[in-house]
Amino acid sequence: MPINHNRESRFKRLSSKLKEKGIITVGAKIPSWLKGNWNINEFILVPEHPLSKLLIEQVQRVDHGGVESTLARLQSKYWIPRARKMIKAIKGKYTVCRNQDKCIGIKFLGQLPAECMAPLYFYTSLDLFGLFQVRDTVEHRVRRKVYGVVFARLSSRPVHLELAKGYDTESSVKRIVNIILSSL
Structure with a gap:
């Protein structure tokens, strides 16, 4: 498995830990005050995998929220490195998201009396x-x-x-x- 060989260098900042059956989990060094609110068993999904893309699309379809709200919902169960970049790309596909993100025209002030x-x-x-x-x-x-x-x-x-x-x-x-x- 190519992921296990470069896991140390690839997911070093996430404090990854290899569990049984080759599942990589996040947060081996999470502080104790955060463990109550954090899902310790959340596992890392490879960003290139089609499952990662499908999960992001499913979470995005719930409310067509912003990048940060989609990322927060996604990270409650899964951890996908470079997920923000993927969410931005997927948001561009949905018409609803594109319409929400459009900038409103700039209003210019009239002449003062x-x-x-x-x-x-x-x-x-x-x-x-x-x-x-x-x-x-x-x-x-x-x-x-x-x-x-x-x-x-x-x-x-x-x-x-x-x-x-x-x-x-x-x-x-x-x-x-x-x-x-x-x-x-």
Whole structure:
């Protein structure tokens, strides 16, 4: 039997073990925590054998699922090396699978209205809120009191938040200038 002679090199990564009547099984070195969920007696099928192809076709016909779901169902009883490649080839034969795998056409966005393309400060509302205590980014022990400033663009409704040092006109103007300069 040619499979038994090159079993060591061919199925080395699968930790294969040769049982009676020349049956090759998978998972001789499976960890104990996995053995409860793993079928230790699952055996390796040679990918070139027609039985492997028939088993994959049978599992695929159940629900015409994706490659991974078909592979998971298949590996609950059998182990076929390079099964993903075979499943992809078999999926290409079924019309149902080809239709499910078709890409939906790419949708392009329409042109934005002129109001949305106007500079940020043309249609914007401003609101100051709260008094928050924040930690300084440079001097970590220092805490400062700040106000939140909300800039809401009226045309497309995005919101931008800033922090102002005070509730006075100078702090508000600095925040407005900052947002105008950042939008240029």
